[in-house]
Amino acid sequence: MFDATSRDILMRHFCPNVIWHGSDLISSQAEGRQSDQSNWTSTELSAIEGVWGRISTDEIGAQAVARLLIVFPWIRWYFSRFGNLADPAAIMSNLNVISHGKTVMRALDKAVQNPFNIENTFAALSVIHSEKLHVDPDNFLLLADCITVCIAAKLGPTVFNVDTHEAFHKFMCEVVSAFKKRYH
Numbered sequence: 001m002f003d004a005t006s007r008d009i010l011m012r013h014f015c016p017n018v019i020w021h022g023s024d025l026i027s028s029q030a031e032g033r034q035s036d037q038s039n040w041t042s043t044e045l046s047a048i049e050g051v052w053g054r055i056s057t058d059e060i061g062a063q064a065v066a067r068l069l070i071v072f073p074w075i076r077w078y079f080s081r082f083g084n085l086a087d088p089a090a091i092m093s094n095l096n097v098i099s100h101g102k103t104v105m106r107a108l109d110k111a112v113q114n115p116f117n118i119e120n121t122f123a124a125l126s127v128i129h130s131e132k133l134h135v136d137p138d139n140f141l142l143l144a145d146c147i148t149v150c151i152a153a154k155l156g157p158t159v160f161n162v163d164t165h166e167a168f169h170k171f172m173c174e175v176v177s178a179f180k181k182r183y184h
C-alpha cells in the first residue's frame, strides 16, 4: 500500500519511541539503550532550535493554554483556581492563563536545551501532574497539539514546513511520553 519512504514517515509519526537511523528503524531495546532515550538527527535538532529561536515563547504559551481551554472545555475544571474562564474572551485576557503559558513554555525550554534527557527533565513534573494535579494523561497530547498549532499559525507554512513539523512533532511526542512516565 505504501512505498518504503511513505511507510517510514508514517512509522515515525505513530511510533515516536523508537530510534531511527536514516530510513532504518532500530528498536531502542535492540541497541541496548534505555527506551526513553531518544535519538535525533542533526537536521531534526536544528529544526527544533530554529522553531524555538523564531518564536516568543511567552506569546505562544499564552495562546496555546488559552486554545487548550477553549477547544477542550472540560480542561477548565483543572484550572478552576484561575478565576473567570467562562468564554474565549475571558480566557484569552485571564492573567493566570497568560502566566501559566509562560510557565509551560519555560519548562519546555529545558527540553529544547537538553533534548537527549527529556525524561529526566520532566520526571518531577510527571509525578506532580499524576499524583498532585491528577491530570488525565490523554490531555498532554492535546496541549502538545495546541502548542504546535499556535507555532504553525505564527510561523506560516514556508517556515513551519512538513520537515519542521515532523521534527517538532517528534519533540512534542518525547515530551508527552516523559510526562506520562510516572503514571501507574
Ligand code: HEM
Pocket (backbone or CB within 6 Å): 075, 078, 079, 081, 100, 103, 104, 105, 107, 108, 125, 128, 129, 133, 135, 136, 139, 140, 141, 143, 144, 175, 179
Ligand atoms: C506539555 C505539557 C505540559 C507542561 C510542559 C506543563 C508544565 C507545567 C508546569 C511547569 C507547572 C508548574 C508546576 C509547579 O509549579 O510545581 C504546571 C502546573 C499545572 N499543570 Fe501542567 N504542563 C503540561 C500539561 C498539562 C496539562 C495537559 C494539564 C491539564 C489538562 C495541566 C495542568 C496543570 C495544572 C492544573 C497545574 C497547576 C496550575 C496552578 O494552579 O498554578 N498541565 N504544568
